[in-house]
Amino acid sequence: MSLQILPGLFISHGSPMLALQPGQVGAAFERISHNLPKPRAIVVMSAHWEDIVLEVSTATRPKTWHDFRGFPEALYKLQYPAPGEPELAEKIIQRLQDSGFEAHANAMRPRDHGVWMPLLHMYPEADIPVIQISLPKFYTARQIYQLAESLAYLRQQQVLLIGSGSITHNLAELRWQEQSDVPVWASEFRNKVASLLQNSDYEAVLNWKNLPYIQKNHPSLEHLSPLFFAMGTGKRMSVVHSSFSMGTLGMDLYRFD
Template sequence: MPAATLPALFISHGAPTLALEQSATTNALARLGQNLPKPRAIVIMSAHWLSSKLELSSHPAPVTWHDFSGFAAELYRIRYPVAGHPALAESLAQQLSTRGIACSVNPLRALDHGVWSPLLHLYPDADVPVIQLSLPQHYDSHACYQLGALFAALRQEQVLLIGSGNITHNLAAMRWNAASIDDTARAFKVWLLAQLKTHIPTALDWQQFAAAEDVHPSAEHLLPLFFVLGAGQRVSVVHESMAHHSLGMDIYRFD
């Protein structure tokens, strides 16, 4: 029988402490890993790798990079000993180059917490090879969407496409462990999901939301959403929650 087509996923990875948590968000990630067909590889775009041009990680055994400071010592002891997939990274870079997209492989890139903190819960055995995709600094939502469309066929080849960021992300508005929820962040989530379900062009122009800068002062945590939207346009909500007052922790599936 032919292998099932995998979805594309948008994961709100939150703070690095996600790696240590047992929460509704991490439970949702664990269920996804248990219920999806096992991928042969993962291609993941994280908000934490900004670059001048498109790059794909090609280290055969990428390092777990603790790209943060000020957290508990146990967080820095975590390792996610996953393999890379240099051959697939090289192949993808060649295919993109033939389409006129400036890109290259990066054999030195380590995995940042936008990659390993959610994957610890999604695939805790670290048994699915990972390629990290950079987010070029000049890309907007439309460019990310177009790139995702180029990667869409990989879903039929047992490659899981992931965008890792946050559905809302304003560090200045965060209140650690607050029980209250920021009304603007919640309104943005409702508005954006409605656009994703009914009118994708409006979703791509997300900055027309009246208070867009209040939920995303910079765009890098939202742009990975549009990468996976380009790869699979039918959206469903896997998980919805807020953390630390203003941090949206939603997980979306695109088929």
């Protein structure tokens, strides 16, 4: 059986409550997984594994980490027991090293919710091996992009590459009334980024400091950085889903081919 080329994805993973209350975003996750060939493995860079170094999970059975507090008890009972794939993880490390990146193995890291929560809706059987890559704190947007470029060949081996973060992410500005209007600073930022990517102006997004309302939407950059990773996986972007949760939390899902 020939392997099929998969896209790269950028996923806005939202609040942990998405696991229990998927709504239209969960439906979008399910839809894209149904529209893709089943991956033989999944590689994810999540906003929630920031590290001072670049690491790749080599665990055989990573634990499900409930890396949040103050949510309903049912959320902490959820598990996502997908296996790891140490052999592929080691090949990724070697590829990164050959590409000039100092990459290390980490066999102890559990899976954070930026990984398992969207996959719970996309591949609920948890039967596809999942490998997580850390987000190096001191990497520039271009370095993260180039890191992904070095791994883009995996798409031809039926490996799904995912950057899991959020198109907007300012928790201090969340509006808990779900019907709240989206403020201009959030909608204009999201619209500008999507427009630039759809017009293949990746350079403008990599020069993120010039994006409108950047500090308002991303007081810190860790939830935008997985977008740079997803951008490195493909040259053509399309919007799979776009919405806002809690007024200001962008829930966009982008595909890169």
